[in-house]
Amino acid sequence: MAVKNFMKDLIDDEIEGILKNVKMCKCEKCIDDIKAIALNNLKPRYYSTHLGEVYSKTNILATQFRVEVIKELTVASELVRHHTKHEIES
Numbered sequence: 001m002a003v004k005n006f007m008k009d010l011i012d013d014e015i016e017g018i019l020k021n022v023k024m025c026k027c028e029k030c031i032d033d034i035k036a037i038a039l040n041n042l043k044p045r046y047y048s049t050h051l052g053e054v055y056s057k058t059n060i061l062a063t064q065f066r067v068e069v070i071k072e073l074t075v076a077s078e079l080v081r082h083h084t085k086h087e088i089e090s
């Protein structure tokens, strides 16, 4: 059985595009921090893979979620950028 969070799927989709526009450390640790902060600020939308994808990535609801995800990822990337816990590897 697998229960998935649609917001997590969207975050995985959008993170690359967000990071492309931000000058910051892009190691796995910082990316995980951004994802965690964004997920904490987003209301989770769960679906079971057994039932299939409830939220199609193209429907209106998904478009609205995507806007929220992009907003939270932007905020989270700013936070992590200013509070990087380790030396920036270039």
Ligand SMILES: [Zn+2]
Binding pocket: 025, 026, 027, 028, 029, 030, 031, 084, 086
């Ligand atoms: Zn880093």
